[in-house]
Structure formats: C-alpha cells, structure tokens
Amino acid sequence: xxxxxxxxxxxxxxxxxxxxxxxxxxxxxxxxxxxxxxxxxxxxxxxxxxxxxxxxxxxxxxxxxxxxxxxxxxxxxxxxxxxxxxxxxxxxxxxxxxxxxxxxxxxxxxxxxxxxxxxxxxxxxxxxxxxxxxxxxxxxxxxxxxxxxxxxxxxxxxxxxxxxxxxxxxxxxxxxxxxxxxxxxxxxxxxxxxxxxxxxxxxxxxxxxxxxxxxxxxxxxxxxxxxxxxxxxxxxxxxxxxxxxxxxxxxxxxxxxxxxxxxxxxxxxxxxxxxxxxxxxxxxxxxxxxxxxxxxxxxxxxxxxxxxxxxxxxxxxxxxxxxxxxxxxxxxxxxxxxxxxxxxxxxxxxxxxxxxxxxxxxxxxxxxxxxxxxxxxxxxx
Amino acid sequence: xxxxxxxxxxxxxxxxxxxxxxxxxxxxxxxxxxxxxxxxxxxxxxxxxxxxxxxxxxxxxxxxxxxxxxxxxxxxxxxxxxxxxxxxxxxxxxxxxxxxxxxxxxxxxxxxxxxxxxxxxxxxxxxxxxxxxxxxxxxxxxxxxxxxxxxxxxxxxxxxxxxxxxxxxxxxxxxxxxxxxxxxxxxxxxxxxxxxxxxxxxxxxxxxxxxxxxxxxxxxxxxxxxxxxxxxxxxxxxxxxxxxxxxxxxxxxxxxxxxxxxxxxxxxxxxxxxxxxxxxxxxxxxxxxxxxxxxxxxxxxxxxxxxxxxxxxxxxxxxxxxxxxxxxxxxxxxxxxxxxxxxxxxxxxxxxxxxxxxxxxxxxxxxxxxxxxxxxxxxxx
Numbered sequence: 001x002x003x004x005x006x007x008x009x010x011x012x013x014x015x016x017x018x019x020x021x022x023x024x025x026x027x028x029x030x031x032x033x034x035x036x037x038x039x040x041x042x043x044x045x046x047x048x049x050x051x052x053x054x055x056x057x058x059x060x061x062x063x064x065x066x067x068x069x070x071x072x073x074x075x076x077x078x079x080x081x082x083x084x085x086x087x088x089x090x091x092x093x094x095x096x097x098x099x100x101x102x103x104x105x106x107x108x109x110x111x112x113x114x115x116x117x118x119x120x121x122x123x124x125x126x127x128x129x130x131x132x133x134x135x136x137x138x139x140x141x142x143x144x145x146x147x148x149x150x151x152x153x154x155x156x157x158x159x160x161x162x163x164x165x166x167x168x169x170x171x172x173x174x175x176x177x178x179x180x181x182x183x184x185x186x187x188x189x190x191x192x193x194x195x196x197x198x199x200x201x202x203x204x205x206x207x208x209x210x211x212x213x214x215x216x217x218x219x220x221x222x223x224x225x226x227x228x229x230x231x232x233x234x235x236x237x238x239x240x241x242x243x244x245x246x247x248x249x250x251x252x253x254x255x256x257x258x259x260x261x262x263x264x265x266x267x268x269x270x271x272x273x274x275x276x277x278x279x280x281x282x283x284x285x286x287x288x289x290x291x292x293x294x295x296x297x298x299x300x301x302x303x304x305x306x307x308x309x310x311x312x313x314x315x316x317x318x319x320x321x322x323x324x325x326x327x328x329x330x331x332x333x334x335x336x337x338x339x340x341x342x343x344x345x346x347x348x349x350x351x352x353x354x355x356x357x358x359x360x361x362x363x364x365x366x367x368x369x370x371x372x373x374x375x376x377x378x379x380x381x
Numbered sequence: 382x383x384x385x386x387x388x389x390x391x392x393x394x395x396x397x398x399x400x401x402x403x404x405x406x407x408x409x410x411x412x413x414x415x416x417x418x419x420x421x422x423x424x425x426x427x428x429x430x431x432x433x434x435x436x437x438x439x440x441x442x443x444x445x446x447x448x449x450x451x452x453x454x455x456x457x458x459x460x461x462x463x464x465x466x467x468x469x470x471x472x473x474x475x476x477x478x479x480x481x482x483x484x485x486x487x488x489x490x491x492x493x494x495x496x497x498x499x500x501x502x503x504x505x506x507x508x509x510x511x512x513x514x515x516x517x518x519x520x521x522x523x524x525x526x527x528x529x530x531x532x533x534x535x536x537x538x539x540x541x542x543x544x545x546x547x548x549x550x551x552x553x554x555x556x557x558x559x560x561x562x563x564x565x566x567x568x569x570x571x572x573x574x575x576x577x578x579x580x581x582x583x584x585x586x587x588x589x590x591x592x593x594x595x596x597x598x599x600x601x602x603x604x605x606x607x608x609x610x611x612x613x614x615x616x617x618x619x620x621x622x623x624x625x626x627x628x629x630x631x632x633x634x635x636x637x638x639x640x641x642x643x644x645x646x647x648x649x650x651x652x653x654x655x656x657x658x659x660x661x662x663x664x665x666x667x668x669x670x671x672x673x674x675x676x677x678x679x680x681x682x683x684x685x686x687x688x689x690x691x692x693x694x695x696x697x698x699x700x701x702x703x704x705x706x707x708x709x710x711x712x713x714x715x716x717x718x719x720x721x722x723x724x725x726x727x728x729x730x731x732x733x734x735x736x737x738x739x740x741x742x743x744x745x746x747x748x749x750x751x752x753x754x755x756x757x758x759x760x761x762x
Contacts, residue, residue, distance in 0.1 A: 060689030061590035064729055081689050082709050104490045110511050112490040130491050180565045187561050190596065197574065209442035215571065308441030308462050328463050348445055
C-alpha cells in the first residue's frame with residue numbers, strides 16, 4: 001500500500017468512527033482516486049470504505065486500468081458489465097455496517113433516493129457527509145505538493161516558450177490554433193493533458209473573463225493566456241497577459257487611438273493588486289480578507305465593477321476546488337493549502353488583463369509556484 | 382428567435398402544461414444550450430422557463446458571452462456575481478407559478494433540498510422530471526442533424542489523414558503526441574475542440590477498452606484510434622483500428638510469433654458484427670435487439686466474454702447521451718435518433734479491435750455518417 005493512500009484511508013476511517021458511521025460510499029472520481037490511485041472520468045465506479053475493508057466496483061471497460069493503478073493492498077476489486085448498483089447491493093448485503101456516509105453535495109438526487117431506498121429495505125441508512133472528502137483534500141500532503149510543483153513547472157515553461165516566440169511565428173496562429181500548440185508543448189513536457197479548456201484571448205477578446213479561443217488570427221495587441229495542465233492527476237493553472245507587437249520602440253497604448261482605458265495603466269493596477277494579495281497570503285488569514293486586499297486596490301483606482309469574480313480558488317486533483325477566495329468565503333487559510341491568486345479587470349468590448357499565480361500557503365507567507373515574468377512583457381520581438 | 386429554439390421551448394411548455402407544472406428549472410449546461418443558445422461549462426447558470434417567460438441567470442464571467450450567444454427573443458438575462466440562488470429567489474418570488482419542474486436525475490441531492498426548502502417556504506414546490514429534456518433531445522431536428530454531419534465530416538477527414546501518413550512520420554509520435562496532433566487537425570478543420578479525451582492505443586494498449594494514451598512511441602502493429610470533435614456544440618465519435626507496418630508484403634499476424642488470437646481474425650469478427658448491426662439498424666427496432674445482433678456473432682466465434690461493453694450510445698450535445706445500445710435498454714429506435722455502433726474484442730495483455738460508426742436512424746435503415754475504410758487497413762506504406 002502506498003503510504004499516502006494508507007494515511008488518507010486512516011483519516012476517513014477516523015472521521016467515520018467519530019460520527020458512528022460504518023462505511024463511506026464514494027462516487028466522485030477525484031475522491032475515488034484520492035483513496036485508491038484509480039482515476040477514470042465518468043466511469044460509474046463505486047468505492048465503499050468500511051472500518052476494515054475497501055471495495056471498488058468498476059465497469060468492465062475500466063477494469064484492466066483499475067487493476068494496474070490501484071495502490072491499496074487488500075482492496076477488493078469488483079467488475080461489473082451492466083449494473084454496478086447490483087454489485088453494491090450484494091456487498092452491502094454481505095457486510096454488517098448499518099450507516100453509510102454519502103457525498104450528498106455531489107450525488108444526483110435520483111441516485112441518492114435509489115441508494116437510500118435500497119439501504120432502508122435492509123434496515124440500513126444513509127448519512128450525509130457533504131464536502132467531507134473535499135475537506136480532507138484541501139490540505140495537500142508531501143506527495144501531492146511534489147506532483148503539483150511538477151505540474152506548475154510544465155506550465156511555467158510553456159509561458160516562457162511563448163514569451164520567446166517571434167512575431168512571425170505567433171501571428172501565423174489563430175487563437176484556437178495557438179491553444180492547441182500550448183497543449184502540445186505541455187504533452188511534450190510529460191503532462192497527461194490540459195487541466196481545462198485553455199484560454200488564448202487576443203485584443204478585445206481579453207475582455208471576456210471566461211473566453212473560448214476563436215478562429216481569428218493572432219494580431220498585435222494584448223494576449224491573455226490562461227493555461228493549465230494535468231501531471232500525475234494533479235492540476236496547474238497560470239495566467240499571463242502579454243503584449244504582442246513587432247515594433248519594439250512604439251509606446252504601448254491600447255485600445256489604439258482612444259484616450260480611455262490605457263492598457264498599461266490597467267495592467268499596473270492588476271499587478272499591484274496581485275502582488276499585494278500574494279504578500280498578504282499566509283496561514284491564519286481568511287479567504288475573504290485576501291480577496292479584499294486585491295479588490296480594494298482595484299476599487300480605489302475606479303475599476304471595482306470591472307473585477308466581477310473571486311480572487312482565486314484551490315487547485316489539486318480538480319482545477320477548481322476548495323477553498324474559494326471570494327468575499328463570501330470565510331475559510332481561514334492553513335498550511336499546505338494550494339490556491340490561485342488571480343485578480344483581473346475586464347472592460348467589455350475593449351480589453352482585459354488578468355495575472356494569476358499558484359501558491360502553497362505556509363505559516364509565514366506563501367511559496368509562489370511560478371516564476372514567469374509579471375511586469376509588462378512585450379513579446380514577438 | 383431562432384426557429385429551432387422556439388420549437389423546443391414550445392415542446393417543453395406543452396409538456397409542462399400537460400402535467401400541470403408552472404415552470405421548469407434547468408441546470409444542466411447542455412439543456413440550457415438546447416433552449417437558449419448559451420453554452421458554458423460548469424458555469425452555475427440557472428434557466429427558468431415558465432408558460433410565458435424565460436429567465437437565464439448567469440455569472441458575471443459568462444455574462445458577455447451569454448449576451449452574444451442567446452438566440453431567444455424576449456429572454457430575461459440576469460447577471461450575478463456572488464450568488465445565483467438569491468437571484469433565483471427574487472424571480473420565483475415575483476412570478477405566480479406554484480410548481481417547478483426539476484432535473485432530478487442531474488441536480489445534486491443537497492442542491493435539490495436547498496431549492497425545495499426555499500420554494501416550500503413560499504408555498505411552492507418542486508416536481509421531478511428526470512430525463513425530460515434528454516428525452517426531447519433524443520430526436521434530432523434538422524439544424525442538429527446538419528451540425529452533427531459537419532462534426533462527423535471533420536473526424537472522418539482526420540482518420541483519412543492518418544491513413545495517408547507515412548511510417549517515418551507516424552513513428553516519430555508518442556501515443557499522446559499523436560492524440561494532440563489529431564486534435565490539432567480537428568481544430569484546423571474548424572472544430573471548436575475534441576469531444577472527449579482522444580484514444581490512441583498501440584499494440585497491447587488496444588486491449589484497454591478505455592485507454593489513456595501513453596508517452597510510448599508508436600510502433601509497428603495495431604493502432605486503435607477512437608476520436609471525436611465538437612463542431613458548433615455538436616459531438617462526433619468514430620473508431621478505427623488500423624495496422625501500422627513498414628513492410629508491405631508481410632502477412633499480418635499479431636501478436637507476432639504467437640498462434641493464439643490472430644489479430645486479423647479478431648478484426649474480421651468485429652467487422653462482421655458491426656456490419657450486421659448496421660444492417661439491422663432502423664426505426665422500430667429495440668436497442669437491446671441490435672446489441673444482440675452484434676453480440677451473438679462475437680459470441681458464436683467464442684469471443685463473447687471479450688466484448689464487455691454495450692454496442693453503442695446516442696450522440697448530440699453530449700458525447701454520451703440517450704439511448705444506450707445495450708442488452709438492458711429496451712428503448713425502441715425512432716427516426717432521427719443519432720447513435721454509434723461500436724462492437725469490440727479486447728484480449729487483456731495482448732490486443733484489441735473496435736470499429737465504430739455514427740448513424741442517423743431512418744424509417745427503413747440508417748444513414749452512416751462515416752466513410753473511412755473499414756476493411757483491414759495497413760498504414761505507414
């Protein structure tokens with residue numbers, strides 16, 4: 001049994017014991033991976049962890065993969081072809097436990113009711129544990145931190161590659177073509193995939209806080225890159241807003257020939273906000289307080305209404321996980337949480353800037369996992 | 382209002398009326414798109430369709446996109462920054478409807494309870510409509526069929542590109558490198574993305590019915606490609622198992638130097654099964670019956686236990702949607718359903734073959750959306 005799986009299983013067993021719960025049902029794929037090492041998208045797998053045993057019910061088409069990736073000694077791996085629910089019934093019929101914890105924040109209502117009715121018929125019942133496992137996952141162990149660091153290294157290198165790219169090469173790409181090129185770079189550096197649909201947003205497109213790259217050719221002007229990869233199941237996430245131009249000595253003013261919303265002015269405000277939040281980031285501070293640090297800077301400069309999303313989010317097996325860095329989340333940061341810090345200003349129809357790093361929270365500060373430059377960076381030279 | 386959105390809204394309104402339900406709450410992103418034209422991943426949007434009005438509640442970061450993509454006249458677009466639920470409360474407070482339909486097959490248990498409690502407080506209630514909208518989506522309209530055809534054309538062309546590729550070029554790729562190259566080809570042909578994690582499985586890897594491409598270099602031998610793209614929100618899905626070798630005259634025997642499980646023998650069985658199922662495919666036949674056609678052929682040849690998944694699935698806005706072509710699904714096929722037909726044989730540790738087409742079900746047969754060759758195809762020549 002790999003040490004980190006053993007540790008995590010111990011933890012959940014102790015939580016179950018503390019709340020007089022015999023077993024935990026796990027449906028969410030990232031949570032199944034967290035305890036077993038087996039990770040498959042929408043596979044319909046079911047994990048049952050009791051005080052003494054572990055059962056993993058896996059469909060035929062994932063069975064060979066499960067056999068190869070499960071890292072837990074003594075785990076009972078069970079194959080199904082048509083119906084995993086029937087296997088679940090067999091197992092719950094054969095074990096003594098009466099109360100089954102369930103991820104009520106995740107399992108669809110109808111599925112929940114189906115399992116509840118089946119258990120009730122046997123004199124057993126469900127008990128809700130919303131976000132219990134996500135609550136364990138919020139603090140990363142050493143193994144996780146090392147995987148996350150590797151994942152960030154890859155995306156850091158990809159950003160640096162783009163910074164080095166010359167004007168002719170970059171303007172041959174469309175936004176979406178460049179996004180696939182970035183993914184290719186990640187894969188070449190041993191990522192297994194991108195961790196979300198990569199954002200390449202040029203000029204006006206940067207004003208969409210969440211943008212789908214288009215078939216438009218890359219042109220001179222701001223270019224916002226929000227990218228991430230998956231390395232050994234762990235995600236990374238970085239944003240840089242670069243400025244592409246082929247005339248080195250020209251002053252950066254964007255939008256061109258308009259007096260309002262000078263791009264480099266906005267850039268500086270976002271960077272100030274991001275740096276201030278990074279400086280404030282340490283164990284013991286509430287998420288909403290760090291959010292406020294960045295938000296107040298942007299607000300004071302008159303751009304408050306153009307920063308309509310939270311400051312950041314946790315990253316790990318999922319690209320978005322707990323905690324949420326927003327003015328509504330009072331979670332207090334703890335050591336070895338991994339979060340993004342990513343303020344932005346978006347001016348509809350004109351342009352936008354976002355700057356994002358990922359950090360490990362420590363007692364007296366945080367470790368920034370990225371070293372790509374953040375001062376205004378002219379590319380294409 | 383675009384005609385197809387209008388038609389679909391009419392249909393859902395008529396279903397609501399028939400069951401004395403005042404409004405439908407829609408949370409699932411594909412279902413929101415189906416009625417509005419707005420499509421965003423995990424965006425937390427909420428659509429409310431009443432007998433007379435339509436409200437779409439969208440987070441700040443998707444708001445600009447929503448404004449540009451909504452294709453329904455008179456739709457009330459509402460922005461939120463922190464909490465969409467509060468906007469939901471405001472709206473349900475201001476409209477007269479008492480009974481709200483909900484996608485109980487999709488919405489997580491805790492969310493369901495939260496909405497239920499809030500509505501109950503106002504003397505209103507929820508009513509479960511599992512798979513109601515998916516039930517409408519199962520029959521594709523003319524607009525959808527034309528988008529799906531385009532989506533298939535792109536992936537058909539990608540397969541043909543690979544068939545043309547020479548030995549040296551293809552063996553320079555790793556499995557995962559080739560998968561990114563395939564994605565790049567799709568994007569160049571105007572797809573917006575891949576529709577699932579593409580499968581490139583070489584040699585023994587083809588024995589995993591669901592495989593993640595590795596960093597292993599492509600070598601001589603079978604190469605299973607299961608690929609799909611998204612074009613204008615609609616998915617495509619095709620599988621071909623090709624055979625890569627650089628010596629044109631050598632007989633295909635795989636695994637080499639083993640007498641059992643001759644690859645081309647397995648290939649022929651899968652192809653026979655696939656062709657027989659295609660021939661049987663028409664409106665009026667049950668999914669389980671088509672599954673049986675293919676399964677019986679594979680079984681009679683002694684490979685029954687190596688075909689452990691269903692024969693196929695519906696495709697549309699989602700890569701896997703209703704119906705399921707399996708021995709447990711008695712859905713009767715209807716005209717303008719779009720499904721895959723994809724039998725396979727997987728021999729653990731050795732090799733595997735799967736052949737997959739997508740078809741439109743018609744009264745007297747089906748239209749195959751793919752023309753990539755299916756007889757044993759040697760590539761790399």
